[in-house]
Amino acid sequence: MATIAFSTPQRPTRIAFPFKVFLPLSLPSIVLLLFFAAPMGLMLGLSFQDQETGTFTLASYGRFFSDELVLKGLGRTVVMSGLVAICVTILAYPLAYYLARSTSRWRTLVFALAIAPELAGVVLRTYGWLVILEDRGFINSALIWSGLISEPLPLSKNLFGVVVGLTHVILPFGILSLLTSLQGINPNLEKSAQILGASRLAVIRYIVLPLSVPGIVSSLLIAFTMAASAYATPALLGGAAFKVMATMVYEQVLFYIDWSFAAVMANVLLAMMLVSAFVGSRLESRLQQKLHL
Amino acid sequence: MNRVLTILFRASLIAILAFITLPLLVVVAASFSPTSAVTFWPGDWTFQWYPALLESRWLDPFLLSAELAIIVSLVSGLLGVLAAYSVAYQKCPGHAAIMSFLLSPMAVPQIVKGVAIVLFLSSAGLYKLLGTPGLVMAHIVLTMPYVMRMAATAMFNFDKRLDRAARILGAGPVQRIRYVLLPLIRSGLFSGMTFAFIISFNNIPLSVFLVRPGQTTLPIAVINHLEYSLDPVLAAVNVASLLFVLGTIILFEKIGGFSAHFHGGSK
Numbered sequence: 001m002a003t004i005a006f007s008t009p010q011r012p013t014r015i016a017f018p019f020k021v022f023l024p025l026s027l028p029s030i031v032l033l034l035f036f037a038a039p040m041g042l043m044l045g046l047s048f049q050d051q052e053t054g055t056f057t058l059a060s061y062g063r064f065f066s067d068e069l070v071l072k073g074l075g076r077t078v079v080m081s082g083l084v085a086i087c088v089t090i091l092a093y094p095l096a097y098y099l100a101r102s103t104s105r106w107r108t109l110v111f112a113l114a115i116a117p118e119l120a121g122v123v124l125r126t127y128g129w130l131v132i133l134e135d136r137g138f139i140n141s142a143l144i145w146s147g148l149i150s151e152p153l154p155l156s157k158n159l160f161g162v163v164v165g166l167t168h169v170i171l172p173f174g175i176l177s178l179l180t181s182l183q184g185i186n187p188n189l190e191k192s193a194q195i196l197g198a199s200r201l202a203v204i205r206y207i208v209l210p211l212s213v214p215g216i217v218s219s220l221l222i223a224f225t226m227a228a229s230a231y232a233t234p235a236l237l238g239g240a241a242f243k244v245m246a247t248m249v250y251e252q253v254l255f256y257i258d259w260s261f262a263a264v265m266a267n268v269l270l271a272m273m274l275v276s277a278f279v280g281s282r283l284e285s286r287l288q289q290k291l292h293l
Numbered sequence: 294m295n296r297v298l299t300i301l302f303r304a305s306l307i308a309i310l311a312f313i314t315l316p317l318l319v320v321v322a323a324s325f326s327p328t329s330a331v332t333f334w335p336g337d338w339t340f341q342w343y344p345a346l347l348e349s350r351w352l353d354p355f356l357l358s359a360e361l362a363i364i365v366s367l368v369s370g371l372l373g374v375l376a377a378y379s380v381a382y383q384k385c386p387g388h389a390a391i392m393s394f395l396l397s398p399m400a401v402p403q404i405v406k407g408v409a410i411v412l413f414l415s416s417a418g419l420y421k422l423l424g425t426p427g428l429v430m431a432h433i434v435l436t437m438p439y440v441m442r443m444a445a446t447a448m449f450n451f452d453k454r455l456d457r458a459a460r461i462l463g464a465g466p467v468q469r470i471r472y473v474l475l476p477l478i479r480s481g482l483f484s485g486m487t488f489a490f491i492i493s494f495n496n497i498p499l500s501v502f503l504v505r506p507g508q509t510t511l512p513i514a515v516i517n518h519l520e521y522s523l524d525p526v527l528a529a530v531n532v533a534s535l536l537f538v539l540g541t542i543i544l545f546e547k548i549g550g551f552s553a554h555f556h557g558g559s560k
Contacts, residue, residue, distance in 0.1 A: 025379035039413035121495030124531040128316025229402030
């Protein structure tokens with residue numbers, strides 16, 4: 001039978017590399033490879049390299065972990081970031097809960113107030129905190145004027161000042177990550193619990209809190225990592241005595257011009273972020289178990 | 294009991310909002326304060342600190358920062374659209390992996406990126422790039438992922454039937470991009486570019502490694518001054534730069550209309 005006459009001509013099935021699809025991608029990729037991937041790779045490589053012979057060595061890391069001043073700075077960074085993470089999450093929670101549930105006309109205003117300081121930048125906010133917390137600042141002069149204290153309280157140039165300033169800077173990020181998580185909880189769960197006679201406290205304790213654990217952990221994590229790598233706020237509100245990793249990295253580059261040791265510090269900071277992400281995922285399952293989920 | 298809880302909750306909200314707004318109010322008040330020792334509530338107001346903003350020691354850093362922010366937001370807008378077009382619109386093979394590569398700079402702290410870039414420039418012998426070119430480059434690495442993510446979200450939400458309709462009606466690829474795709478992703482793109490502008494204008498942790506003596510950005514100029522004294526001029530500088538950022542956002546919003554984007558109304 002010769003009925004093949006109408007068969008459509010087959011296109012050659014050649015798997016062409018889709019240039020048209022990849023072409024627009026080339027420019028952004030080149031920029032990132034050249035200005036981000038290459039520098040990061042170089043930094044990682046150099047930190048494991050002996051400066052004279054070019055062979056593999058862990059000497060720079062040995063120097064890092066045997067330098068008492070550096071280790072103190074690392075410890076200070078961890079304590080500071082942990083405190084900031086906790087403060088941010090505690091302060092962000094009520095606000096995020098309000099923003100997730102409220103239908104009032106104030107909601108937009110509250111949201112704007114919570115996020116707006118982000119536009120102002122870190123310097124302006126840090127300047128504000130300096131004016132408030134300084135020895136001759138707003139709080140101390142008010143307390144001295146009212147006769148409650150005679151000597152100014154040490155509110156800035158120490159851990160307290162840095163934690164207050166960083167909490168303020170990072171708070172919006174905590175609010176946003178908690179908000180996403182709280183908005184994902186079905187409000188009917190809370191309503192039905194209330195109908196069944198649960199008090200507000202019980203609703204929060206047994207429903208809202210356990211279901212928002214992922215949001216709590218992501219808020220803690222974001223705040224911790226942002227605080228650990230923050231530079232300007234610790235530099236200004238911490239003063240010369242309160243050195244953290246970021247300020248030490250900066251010193252290594254600009255004062256001691258020791259790039260390789262700065263690279264080692266930067267890598268330790270990066271490793272700390274990875275570790276905290278890991279700890280965060282562990283913390284999440286732990287918390288969920290504890291809250292009977 | 295529930296009543297007490299409600300009152301406590303309201304009180305905590307007010308306290309937290311006060312905590313958020315207090316430092317900003319203090320700076321505004323300080324910029325009108327008559328004495329150089331900053332007091333919170335000045336008895337009489339003064340504008341005496343504002344003319345100092347026109348001195349070259351504040352004007353030059355401001356111009357550099359503004360120039361950087363404009364270049365950075367335009368370039369990362371262009372790069373972001375190109376990347377989002379491949380990844381989110383054409384869904385190129387391996388688009389999920391490529392997207393996570395393109396977003397990877399966000400996972401690295403700025404100070405780490407700063408050291409890497411300085412190390413790179415120094416070992417490649419490119420000291421000459423310190424200053425404006427280096428700053429532009431570093432800021433783009435910082436802002437491009439944000440722009441890309443927002444442009445990509447807009448393209449993922451883009452209704453492809455509109456594009457097909459345009460094609461059936463005889464529009465060529467350039468026309469379809471110009472008249473269908475770009476207008477529909479505009480709000481996403483402009484919010485990304487606004488982000489880029491704010492991040493670049495206020496940036497410290499990256500810029501600090503790349504500025505040159507005599508050629509610094511505004512935040513760095515302020516921070517250097519702030520380490521020695523709490524001068525009301527600094528409050529005036531900060532208030533002025535905040536107003537500049539707000540003005541630019543309003544301008545971007547006028548062109549791009551991105552506030553609809555945040556209310557989910559751009560569909």
